[in-house]
Amino acid sequence: MSTGAIRTEGLTKRFGPVCALDDLDLEVAAGEVMGYLGPNGAGKTTTIRLVLSLLRPTSGRCEIFGLDAQRQSVEAHRRLAYVPGEANLWPRLTGAETLHLLGQVHGAVDAAYRDRLVERFALDPTMRVRAYSKGNRQKVLLIAALMTRADLLVLDEPTAGLDPLMEQAFRECVREARDRGQTVFLSSHILSEVEALCDRVAILREGRLVELGTLEQLRHLSALSVDVTFAGSVPDLSRVPGVGNVRVHDHGVRLDLRGPMAPLVRALAAAEVTGLVSREPSLEELFLVHYGKERDDGR
Amino acid sequence: MTVAELAAPAPALPAPSRAPGAVVAGRTSRAAARSGLLWGYVFGAFVASSAWSYTSIYKTPAEREALAAAFGDNHATTALFGPAPGLQTVGGFTVFKVSVSLMLIGAVWGLLLATRLLRGEEEAGRWDLLLAGRATARGATAQALAGLGTGAVVLWAVTAVITSVVGLWSRVDIKAGPACFLALALVSTAAMFLAVGALTSQLAATRRQAAAYGAVVLGVSYALRMVGDAGLGLHWLTWLSPLGWVEQLAPLTSPDPVPLVPIALSTVVLAAATVYLAGIRDVGASLVPDRTHARARFGLLGGVGGLAVRLARGVALSWIVAVALVGLLFGTIAHSAGTTFSGSSVRQVLERLGASGGGAGAYLGVAFLMLEALIAFAAAGQIASARAEESEGRLDHLLVQPVSRSRWLAGRLAVAVALVVASGVVAATTTWLGTATQPTGIGAAPLLSAGLNATVPALGALGLGTLLLGLWPRAAVPGVYAVLAWSLLVELVGGIGALSHWVLDTSVFHHVAAAPSVPVDWTSDAVLVALSLAAALVGLAAFARRDILGA
Numbered sequence: 001m002s003t004g005a006i007r008t009e010g011l012t013k014r015f016g017p018v019c020a021l022d023d024l025d026l027e028v029a030a031g032e033v034m035g036y037l038g039p040n041g042a043g044k045t046t047t048i049r050l051v052l053s054l055l056r057p058t059s060g061r062c063e064i065f066g067l068d069a070q071r072q073s074v075e076a077h078r079r080l081a082y083v084p085g086e087a088n089l090w091p092r093l094t095g096a097e098t099l100h101l102l103g104q105v106h107g108a109v110d111a112a113y114r115d116r117l118v119e120r121f122a123l124d125p126t127m128r129v130r131a132y133s134k135g136n137r138q139k140v141l142l143i144a145a146l147m148t149r150a151d152l153l154v155l156d157e158p159t160a161g162l163d164p165l166m167e168q169a170f171r172e173c174v175r176e177a178r179d180r181g182q183t184v185f186l187s188s189h190i191l192s193e194v195e196a197l198c199d200r201v202a203i204l205r206e207g208r209l210v211e212l213g214t215l216e217q218l219r220h221l222s223a224l225s226v227d228v229t230f231a232g233s234v235p236d237l238s239r240v241p242g243v244g245n246v247r248v249h250d251h252g253v254r255l256d257l258r259g260p261m262a263p264l265v266r267a268l269a270a271a272e273v274t275g276l277v278s279r280e281p282s283l284e285e286l287f288l289v290h291y292g293k294e295r296d297d298g299r
Numbered sequence: 300m301t302v303a304e305l306a307a308p309a310p311a312l313p314a315p316s317r318a319p320g321a322v323v324a325g326r327t328s329r330a331a332a333r334s335g336l337l338w339g340y341v342f343g344a345f346v347a348s349s350a351w352s353y354t355s356i357y358k359t360p361a362e363r364e365a366l367a368a369a370f371g372d373n374h375a376t377t378a379l380f381g382p383a384p385g386l387q388t389v390g391g392f393t394v395f396k397v398s399v400s401l402m403l404i405g406a407v408w409g410l411l412l413a414t415r416l417l418r419g420e421e422e423a424g425r426w427d428l429l430l431a432g433r434a435t436a437r438g439a440t441a442q443a444l445a446g447l448g449t450g451a452v453v454l455w456a457v458t459a460v461i462t463s464v465v466g467l468w469s470r471v472d473i474k475a476g477p478a479c480f481l482a483l484a485l486v487s488t489a490a491m492f493l494a495v496g497a498l499t500s501q502l503a504a505t506r507r508q509a510a511a512y513g514a515v516v517l518g519v520s521y522a523l524r525m526v527g528d529a530g531l532g533l534h535w536l537t538w539l540s541p542l543g544w545v546e547q548l549a550p551l552t553s554p555d556p557v558p559l560v561p562i563a564l565s566t567v568v569l570a571a572a573t574v575y576l577a578g579i580r581d582v583g584a585s586l587v588p589d590r591t592h593a594r595a596r597f598g599l600l601g602g603v604g605g606l607a608v609r610l611a612r613g614v615a616l617s618w619i620v621a622v623a624l625v626g627l628l629f630g631t632i633a634h635s636a637g638t639t640f641s642g643s644s645v646r647q648v649l650e651r652l653g654a655s656g657g658g659a660g661a662y663l664g665v666a667f668l669m670l671e672a673l674i675a676f677a678a679a680g681q682i683a684s685a686r687a688e689e690s691e692g693r694l695d696h697l698l699v700q701p702v703s704r705s706r707w708l709a710g711r712l713a714v715a716v717a718l719v720v721a722s723g724v725v726a727a728t729t730t731w732l733g734t735a736t737q738p739t740g741i742g743a744a745p746l747l748s749a750g751l752n753a754t755v756p757a758l759g760a761l762g763l764g765t766l767l768l769g770l771w772p773r774a775a776v777p778g779v780y781a782v783l784a785w786s787l788l789v790e791l792v793g794g795i796g797a798l799s800h801w802v803l804d805t806s807v808f809h810h811v812a813a814a815p816s817v818p819v820d821w822t823s824d825a826v827l828v829a830l831s832l833a834a835a836l837v838g839l840a841a842f843a844r845r846d847i848l849g850a
Binding site: 074086 | 601
């Protein structure tokens, strides 16, 4: 039996004729921070709700630390904490009452850490939930999840509504959690957040897993953007192995490079190169290029 | 991601055809008209069944005179139900029978509808979206008031049409003109309290609080009218009460249009004040300062069971107070009401309703039907609030914890059952206190049995509601309310003998003995409770296996 924090096998969910999640095989190792990306409607929240057994799979299965997510959900839930993207809480309870309730229901709470979190996120716990702004309600849920020190944190767009300062505090908390050996499964739209926090990234599109790997690996799959400027004439680089999308301008050229760099460097040796800049694509570019392409192909 | 999003094959959006300004009026009037239609039908059915039952119970002039002698000058019943002139006529009896209950139902309808469509929409944030467009706060509020007005007009029209149609029957014989005036009188409290609800929606920060402020106005109005009618020489007090004005309209007996002046004037003034106040406050804010901070009380927050108690506490207490008051009222008037329950035709009707014998016991047998209905609606409210926890996403926070679904739902049901049983016991106790002041000779024990017996339909509603929550969650709340409303209608109409046994059997209330006039049929109660329990168990099992669904 696997000791992964989350392991899904052929996990599939249909809503009537619509397939929201199709045959997902995914393993989140204990102690890693995995980013879960995809456009709206790709099936991210469906995946998370299946993992939490709020939805029943059409087929396939899911395990949390080796426990069946559906049949042993109570045991599994002792080891996880969850933050949803929409903070619907009991409007008449105060922040402190909500934290108390969720802590009691979960069972184990690090009270000292909870108090530190309340301070760090600058939350006024005497306020009623209905008087909180969206961002403050989100803070209540973040604190409630983090204070349990659960082995697995399942976060579904957890920073929606947080200001940049609080976003910073959130990132610190996730890093602390990782340093303590907690596993984090982070679904997010904020690519810089994923880039800053995640060891590995899974990308979902129309209910299917389309990419999975470390950021490094994903970058290798994608082209490197290279700008070269020359003192003299621009040589023809279009036949160099791995080079594509060559765009020549006044004194230089911009091209995409896939694979090893050596053939390009050899081809440039003969020319009078005055500058060479190569840039790895950001996650955002990876993401956009991937979807842009898919969309174009689809036409 | 929701199912709706997923399933969207993106139909082309219709072009916005309505004049840009009238969106709020359109939305509000649709919602208000739907509600007005439904309640107009209830109002009409109540008027029709009262007129009908009078003609079948009190057939001879002698019987009618006896009724008038018993109630016509009784200050106790006048204080509770209003004056009863002309009990010798169908019209006089009908007005006496329906006016206080429909006045109160109309007022509550108006308060809840206005606070839902104004403060409720604002609280949910939908108002922000509308006001972000071209509408101003005052403009949108005026439009919403126009929409609420549509609801009142629909309520009036449906009531008037049903009353006129019933009036065509020669034994009832109410002409269309007086029928329309009766409908106007019955709906005028609804109109005034729509305006009261609209105003309190400007004052309070939450819908609940706005409704509570309105309820205070209603309580004071009722109390002023009651003291004014109690024969203490304070009749002028009724002129200070909106309910008093409606009473002075005296439809069908000695119609007087003059009180329409204060009724119309107060409605217009309240509406104008509402529009004015809407313009001097921020959207989402209230004029009465909102208590945004509170001292933490952790008492009941130790787990899901405690949370269920804490969430139900306020509503449950209101229901228990309501049934306590209704029980006290029934008990107090049981003796004088029972004296009119004589004669063979009365027996016949009582027997159709399942009661037997005569006197206070027979009266209470019929009166307890009303308690059964109240307690059943309280139970339906618990099903609705359990479903709301799920559909509004709050349940997610509990189910992702080490909490099984069955434990959560069983906890909610335990609270609901406790509310139902407490309501039955409290109602029986206060009825007994009421009867104890009169020479009725009814003891505490049979009333307690009757009180427990009255909880059986409510337990049935819980069983059905849980079954639906498990199998068809989106239909659970409308389903339970529909079954109860249907059953109540069948009982009201069935009392006059117009329905076949097959139709009567579809009513959940029909399967419960009309205690205390007849002994409680514990076997039949046990069967009903066992069926409810079985339905609840199936519902619990299905709930544990299905998807958690949003609205």
